[in-house]
Amino acid sequence: MHNTPPIIKARYAPVYWEPMPSVSERFVSIVVVQPVSAVAETPPTARVVLSMDRLRVMFGRSAKHVYGIMNETADLLTHLLEIGTPIEKLEIPFTGFALGDVRMARGRTIEQMLDGAVRSISSLGAADALYQPTSLSIRRQSQATASFLQRVRREFSDGDQARRERFRRTLRTRESGVAITVDYSFKAWLVQIASLPHTKQQDTLLKREAESKLFQLQAVQEEFEGNAHSVLLINASALDHPANSEAQDLAQDAFEHLSKCASFAGARMMQARSAREGAHVLEAMH
Amino acid sequence: MVWRALACPYGSSEPGSAMIIKGLCTPLSLATELACALAGIYLKLPIPTPCLVLCDPDLVTQLPEDLRQRSLRSTDGNFVYFGSELVFEYPTRPAATSDPRIIERIWNRLCSNDVAPAGAAWDELVANPDRHHENMTFDGEQWWLYDHDKALAPLAQLFARLAEFDSRNLIAAHRAARNQIASEMGLRQCDMTRIGQRSRSMSKSSKEFDLLVSQADQWAHPDVRVQSVLTLTVDVLRSIGFRLPAIELLIEQRLNTKETPRLLWSD
Numbered sequence: 001m002h003n004t005p006p007i008i009k010a011r012y013a014p015v016y017w018e019p020m021p022s023v024s025e026r027f028v029s030i031v032v033v034q035p036v037s038a039v040a041e042t043p044p045t046a047r048v049v050l051s052m053d054r055l056r057v058m059f060g061r062s063a064k065h066v067y068g069i070m071n072e073t074a075d076l077l078t079h080l081l082e083i084g085t086p087i088e089k090l091e092i093p094f095t096g097f098a099l100g101d102v103r104m105a106r107g108r109t110i111e112q113m114l115d116g117a118v119r120s121i122s123s124l125g126a127a128d129a130l131y132q133p134t135s136l137s138i139r140r141q142s143q144a145t146a147s148f149l150q151r152v153r154r155e156f157s158d159g160d161q162a163r164r165e166r167f168r169r170t171l172r173t174r175e176s177g178v179a180i181t182v183d184y185s186f187k188a189w190l191v192q193i194a195s196l197p198h199t200k201q202q203d204t205l206l207k208r209e210a211e212s213k214l215f216q217l218q219a220v221q222e223e224f225e226g227n228a229h230s231v232l233l234i235n236a237s238a239l240d241h242p243a244n245s246e247a248q249d250l251a252q253d254a255f256e257h258l259s260k261c262a263s264f265a266g267a268r269m270m271q272a273r274s275a276r277e278g279a280h281v282l283e284a285m286h
Numbered sequence: 287m288v289w290r291a292l293a294c295p296y297g298s299s300e301p302g303s304a305m306i307i308k309g310l311c312t313p314l315s316l317a318t319e320l321a322c323a324l325a326g327i328y329l330k331l332p333i334p335t336p337c338l339v340l341c342d343p344d345l346v347t348q349l350p351e352d353l354r355q356r357s358l359r360s361t362d363g364n365f366v367y368f369g370s371e372l373v374f375e376y377p378t379r380p381a382a383t384s385d386p387r388i389i390e391r392i393w394n395r396l397c398s399n400d401v402a403p404a405g406a407a408w409d410e411l412v413a414n415p416d417r418h419h420e421n422m423t424f425d426g427e428q429w430w431l432y433d434h435d436k437a438l439a440p441l442a443q444l445f446a447r448l449a450e451f452d453s454r455n456l457i458a459a460h461r462a463a464r465n466q467i468a469s470e471m472g473l474r475q476c477d478m479t480r481i482g483q484r485s486r487s488m489s490k491s492s493k494e495f496d497l498l499v500s501q502a503d504q505w506a507h508p509d510v511r512v513q514s515v516l517t518l519t520v521d522v523l524r525s526i527g528f529r530l531p532a533i534e535l536l537i538e539q540r541l542n543t544k545e546t547p548r549l550l551w552s553d
Binding site: 019020021059062064065066067068069070071072076079080083085091092093094095096097 | 290374375376378379380381383385387388391392395424425426427
């Protein structure tokens with residue numbers, strides 16, 4: 001038996017896109033989500049609901065442009081939501097987009113809630129599109145990790161600027177001049193953060209993310225000539241409230257896989273099931 | 287007013303290309319827009335390919351009466367407007383908003399892109415005071431600059447006297463009241479030396495630019511009113527050519543003008 005996870009409730013709304021002005025041909029391109037339940041640590045977000053494959057079928061060679069515009073719009077909307085703009089007051093930054101009616105979704109996991117939200121507003125959209133990296137996260141990490149990192153930083157820093165500055169530092173290797181961003185670094189501690197998957201759709205992307213971060217840790221470690229403590233901190237919230245036994249197995253398998261990878265890369269693997277636990281792990285690094 | 291339309295090459299029966307049509311009404315604004323777009327493309331700026339478009343009045347029935355009345359017409363009665371190639375099939379541009387958070391965010395995006403230093407040098411070259419968040423467009427990958435009909439505007443009366451030394455001097459030394467991209471970059475503590483680098487590479491093109499002017503000088507159109515726009519276009523191009531060797535100096539003057547801007551950190 002698993003613990004009964006808390007219910008996550010969120011307000012959400014579709015964002016329509018009309019590619020050709022004044023012809024009323026439009027479809028749902030983005031979902032904006034604003035969690036409302038007190039237990040939900042999820043930050044508000046705006047996500048593209050159409051996968052690249054779907055857009056390629058619909059728009060051919062223009063698909064990557066369409067995807068770029070939607071991502072840019074979603075990023076701007078996420079920013080507006082993060083600074084506290086209510087969904088109803090969102091102003092859409094680009095022409096051709098329009099906000100739809102606000103509705104309410106609920107779920108036992110964020111993924112379940114988002115899946116329900118997307119399926120209730122779009123016949124073309126698919127929840128798996130939400131797990132694709134956005135233009136914001138495509139540079140470094142998945143939405144799951146970006147969100148976890150943001151919460152750990154908030155918990156750990158608690159308004160202390162010096163502590164905040166330990167996060168997302170970019171180092172440049174001396175010989176090759178390669179720029180590497182480390183999620184947290186303090187004294188000899190180098191920490192990269194990755195996440196365990198909640199669903200199959202996330203599995204490959206999150207494994208790849210963790211592997212690439214381990215590679216980066218190895219590269220930076222060489223700069224410290226062996227004096228660094230490399231840590232892969234795993235966001236293991238997927239193990240805490242798995243939706244079912246299949247999700248539990250998926251997260252457990254990923255955990256074991258990453259544990260082996262970390263060992264190969266000479267890094268310690270640590271886990272945190274919540275942002276608070278993540279902050280405690282960092283506290284222990286003197 | 288701008289709208290999307292299909293336009294085919296003059297006198298041909300080929301299928302039309304998708305264009306954005308801009309309802310400019312005077313020969314000067316048409317010539318300035320056309321010359322700036324040609325010059326900008328020549329100097330490797332992200333500006334859509336321009337053209338003049340002849341519109342059959344019967345096909346554009348939704349145009350406001352005021353615009354129809356003011357529009358330039360060719361001798362056979364067609365409207366003469368400015369056209370830009372659609373850089374992307376479904377163009378989108380920043381919305382007309384007064385929300386400072388959205389405007390700031392759009393400027394943040396542009397200033398973190400290579401287009402910013404190039405655009406700042408370019409706006410200085412054509413003395414364009416009219417850059418704002420709505421006359422840039424994003425195609426999902428890249429930012430594009432357009433809307434240059436107000437560039438070099440105070441110098442219009444000098445275009446007819448380009449042979450005079452004093453006119454040339456005035457044209458070369460003119461500075462617009464503001465350079466919005468440079469100001470926005472300054473607020474965000476961007477690397478301003480990149481504007482200088484871009485202006486340096488532009489000024490190196492001044493010799494080749496003369497070639498563009500001489501090619502444009504050979505354009506001939508049977509319609510006398512269209513031809514008058516083309517002739518004026520060559521004058522505007524020539525004026526931009528006069529300014530090219532001085533662009534580094536103009537940029538230096540702009541950047542050395544000490545202001546105490548409000549600092550705005552980008553995220």
